[in-house]
Amino acid sequence: MKDKIGLIFWQGNAHRMQSSSFYMHYTKDTYFIATGIRNFKPEILKKYRLYLKNETKRIELYNILENLKEKGYKLPPKKFKNIPKVLSDYKEDIHIDLSTYGAIFAFEEFKIDKTFYTLNIVDRCFKIYSDMKDLQEWVYKMTLS
Secondary structure, three states: OOOOOOEEEEEEEHHHHOOOOEEEEEOOEEEEEEEEEEOOOOOHHHHHHHHOOHHHHHHHHHHHHHHHHHHOOOOOOHHHHHHOOOHHHOOOOOOOHHHOOEEEEEEEEEEEEHHHOOOHHHHHHHHHHHHHHHHHHHHHHHHOO
């Protein structure tokens, strides 16, 4: 039996869960609002790592994520301990640590509150998705590479 309901608005031709998206799910106790891709399958992980070879794109993603963290949004935990071989030439780059993620998304989670039951939920989602738009666009461009 399912324990959550999810809504996803994705951009791209790939499977919805492997496309850049604005996402929300809720359970009886909490709701979760996110942008990005929540789990890279091998094909997208490979694209992501190759995309990170471009220094401009690495720095751009780093800055986007730092900006989101400053606003209080959370990021997924890093999945891998080591820099992948495809990026071994970049080990000295301070941004290469981005290659240890198994997904790229930002999120905020809330306990079910009064906002959830009113039209103010639309405003809350719009504010969060507006804050995360640069991440959504970065991830979308990466999936096209």
